[in-house]
Amino acid sequence: xxxxxxxxxxxxxxxxxxxxxxLSVAPNRLLPGEPLSALAALGWLVxxxxxxxxxxxxxxxxxxxxxxxxxxxxxxxLVLTGGAAAERLQGLxxxxxxxxxxxxxxxxxxxxxxxxxxMQPLALATRALxxxxxxxxxxxxxxxxxxxxxxxxxxxxxxxDAVQAALLRHVALATAALLLALxxxxPLAWAxxxxxxxxxxxxxxxxxxxxxxxxxxxxxxxxLLAALLHAVPALRDLGLAAIGPAPAVIATAAYLxxxxxRGLSAGLAAADPAAVxxxxxxxxxxxxxxxxxxxxxxxxxxAAGLRVALVQAIGLVTLGGLVGAGGxxxxxxxxxxxxxxxxxxxxxxxxxxLALLADGLVRSAETRxxxxx
Amino acid sequence: xxxFEDVVVRFGATTALDGVSxxxxxxxxxxxxxxxxxxxxxxxxxxxxxxxxxxxxxxxRGEDIARTDAPALRRSIGYAMQSVGLFPHRTVAxxxxxxxxxxxxxRTRIARRVTELLGLLRLDAAxxxxxxxxxxxxxxxxxxxxxxxAADPDIxxxxxxxxxxxxxxxxxxxxxxxxxxAETRKTILLVTHDPEEALExxxxxxxLRDGRIVADGPPAEIIGPGSDAFARDLLxxxxxxxxxxxxxxxxxxxxxxPPPPGAPELPEEASLADALSLMAETGQDRVALAGQDGSVAxxxxxxxxx
Numbered sequence: 001x002x003x004x005x006x007x008x009x010x011x012x013x014x015x016x017x018x019x020x021x022x023l024s025v026a027p028n029r030l031l032p033g034e035p036l037s038a039l040a041a042l043g044w045l046v047x048x049x050x051x052x053x054x055x056x057x058x059x060x061x062x063x064x065x066x067x068x069x070x071x072x073x074x075x076x077x078l079v080l081t082g083g084a085a086a087e088r089l090q091g092l093x094x095x096x097x098x099x100x101x102x103x104x105x106x107x108x109x110x111x112x113x114x115x116x117x118x119m120q121p122l123a124l125a126t127r128a129l130x131x132x133x134x135x136x137x138x139x140x141x142x143x144x145x146x147x148x149x150x151x152x153x154x155x156x157x158x159x160x161d162a163v164q165a166a167l168l169r170h171v172a173l174a175t176a177a178l179l180l181a182l183x184x185x186x187p188l189a190w191a192x193x194x195x196x197x198x199x200x201x202x203x204x205x206x207x208x209x210x211x212x213x214x215x216x217x218x219x220x221x222x223x224l225l226a227a228l229l230h231a232v233p234a235l236r237d238l239g240l241a242a243i244g245p246a247p248a249v250i251a252t253a254a255y256l257x258x259x260x261x262r263g264l265s266a267g268l269a270a271a272d273p274a275a276v277x278x279x280x281x282x283x284x285x286x287x288x289x290x291x292x293x294x295x296x297x298x299x300x301x302x303a304a305g306l307r308v309a310l311v312q313a314i315g316l317v318t319l320g321g322l323v324g325a326g327g328x329x330x331x332x333x334x335x336x337x338x339x340x341x342x343x344x345x346x347x348x349x350x351x352x353x354l355a356l357l358a359d360g361l362v363r364s365a366e367t368r369x370x371x372x373x
Numbered sequence: 374x375x376x377f378e379d380v381v382v383r384f385g386a387t388t389a390l391d392g393v394s395x396x397x398x399x400x401x402x403x404x405x406x407x408x409x410x411x412x413x414x415x416x417x418x419x420x421x422x423x424x425x426x427x428x429x430x431x432x433x434r435g436e437d438i439a440r441t442d443a444p445a446l447r448r449s450i451g452y453a454m455q456s457v458g459l460f461p462h463r464t465v466a467x468x469x470x471x472x473x474x475x476x477x478x479x480r481t482r483i484a485r486r487v488t489e490l491l492g493l494l495r496l497d498a499a500x501x502x503x504x505x506x507x508x509x510x511x512x513x514x515x516x517x518x519x520x521x522x523a524a525d526p527d528i529x530x531x532x533x534x535x536x537x538x539x540x541x542x543x544x545x546x547x548x549x550x551x552x553x554x555a556e557t558r559k560t561i562l563l564v565t566h567d568p569e570e571a572l573e574x575x576x577x578x579x580x581l582r583d584g585r586i587v588a589d590g591p592p593a594e595i596i597g598p599g600s601d602a603f604a605r606d607l608l609x610x611x612x613x614x615x616x617x618x619x620x621x622x623x624x625x626x627x628x629x630x631p632p633p634p635g636a637p638e639l640p641e642e643a644s645l646a647d648a649l650s651l652m653a654e655t656g657q658d659r660v661a662l663a664g665q666d667g668s669v670a671x672x673x674x675x676x677x678x679x
Binding site for chain 1: 421423443444445446447448449451452454456457458459460461462471472475517520521
């Protein structure tokens with residue numbers, strides 16, 4: 001039994017068996033509820049998920065089976081809790097809510113970590129297949145109404161349109177910030193590559209931005225943009241405004257320039273000098289050398305910088321919720337303001353999932369590029 | 374084929390070449406040899422305009438190259454170097470086909486040429502689809518030479534092409550180059566710091582020192598008694614006369630006297646050094662030469678060309 005899977009399984013089991021709040025039943029969505037432990041909420045039904053979580057920690061269980069069992073355990077926990085919640089809410093007024101407690105979250109995360117650890121040796125296709133199967137099962141359970149009684153699902157039902165719109169907005173904002181940062185970082189990386197003396201100052205400026213606290217930069221941009229729009233009113237006609245998406249995209253982009261610039265610079269320097277010299281000597285022009293030799297060799301290195309920037313973008317755009325840009329951040333901050341945990345989670349969970357998804361996608365592209373080079 | 378006229382090259386404050394004039398005839402394998410910093414690589418890099426002269430001019434195929442288009446000139450001249458510089462993201466076949474592709478050859482013609490070159494360089498055809506990372510040092514060097522030869526240039530520049538391979542592979546590659554030169558009669562400029570390589574491969578050897586040519590001629594001549602002392606010292610390895618004998622064919626010392634009965638016989642391709650070695654080994658002062666009527670006497674061996 002290896003240490004990491006065993007630890008994950010133990011954490012999950014502890015969350016199930018110790019008296020941690022698992023489910024809490026409250027009179028409405030804002031008031032705190034009365035916490036119940038897993039044993040109190042599920043009764044003897046804690047046994048099957050415990051078993052499902054124990055097996056994947058054993059070395060003898062093959063990785064595919066182990067990962068599938070861990071994922072099944074996570075799903076089973078949710079379904080059982082959904083059932084328990086429905087039971088508890090019976091006879092209570094419609095405003096009553098059954099919220100998820102820290103114990104359940106802990107058990108879920110531990111189960112997913114366990115699945116992730118055991119999936120590591122598997123081929124990319126197998127992993128994708130397992131995750132897809134788990135997601136399909138989750139959706140099937142959701143559409144059959146297994147989670148309908150859970151507070152988070154109630155909150156989502158009430159705000160489905162807003163959440164979907166916020167998700168799209170979030171992706172759009174992050175993409176815009178990434179493109180803007182690329183527009184700034186790419187020419188400067190090229191300039192620094194051609195004239196190495198420029199690289200130092202450019203790097204210092206980009207690194208300097210990182211020192212400014214995120215919230216401060218977002219806030220600072222509002223008066224700055226307002227002043228700019230006052231000075232050049234024509235910008236207003238282009239759709240630029242002092243609050244809303246503009247400051248969010250600009251501030252996020254400012255933070256992305258450093259990882260992008262670093263990735264591009266390292267990528268350009270990655271080309272074997274001998275290959276570049278040979279390309280030159282057999283009659284390739286500068287533009288062709290860049291297109292056919294430097295860029296293809298730079299891609300795997302650049303992808304690493306892109307991955308960092310993309311994950312940062314998804315996280316940072318959340319702050320856009322504070323400057324009127326919308327996105328999932330707006331849900332998080334609205335939830336914070338109302339003290340409505342479910343609303344906060346409704347914003348926060350998709351942000352985490354988006355970041356994980358982006359990271360996974362670029363990482364797999366990276367591996368493929370590195371193999372090709 | 375290539376002519377340098379009073380060429381001066383400076384890099385900052387240092388003078389790399391100081392008034393160099395040299396003629397390289399068509400079909401010659403001209404070995405540029407000299408210590409590090411003598412300017413041999415710079416001299417070669419002038420030919421395809423990787424270096425621009427500060428004074429003097431360079432003529433290739435009778436044309437002043439300052440007036441030609443540099444990329445077009447480079448595509449018309451093969452180039453192979455010590456660090457090979459294969460493109461790591463392209464297959465062996467794509468690497469070899471680079472210049473033909475730049476010249477706009479069609480796919481089938483490129484594919485045919487690649488197959489031809491893999492054969493010429495004795496590379497396994499199965500290597501064509503591999504990436505350079507999967508090749509041994511010797512194979513990579515062969516692919517580099519194949520890439521240089523791809524568009525069938527009449528001039529080939531080689532910058533220490535065998536510098537980074539092990540001695541056995543190096544000997545194989547040298548033999549390969551000699552064969553390719555004999556088969557294709559290309560004009561080859563070879564930069565080397567290995568005197569033995571220069572003497573073995575060159576039909577024309579140029580010795581450089583501190584940016585000047587100190588000696589220039591056929592190998593046996595450049596190491597002969599009348600040649601420059603530095604050149605003899607560099608190339609002779611302490612025994613210039615013996616080196617010279619190894620460069621001259623035994624037929625040089627052949628006279629009409631029939632070989633005495635029981636005299637040992639030299640193989641047809643033997644050098645004067647081989648003749649001397651055989652005499653020292655057998656104690657005979659006259660030996661026979663296979664395929665020849667006369668014989669070789671020790672007195673003539675010691676005074677070749679006299």
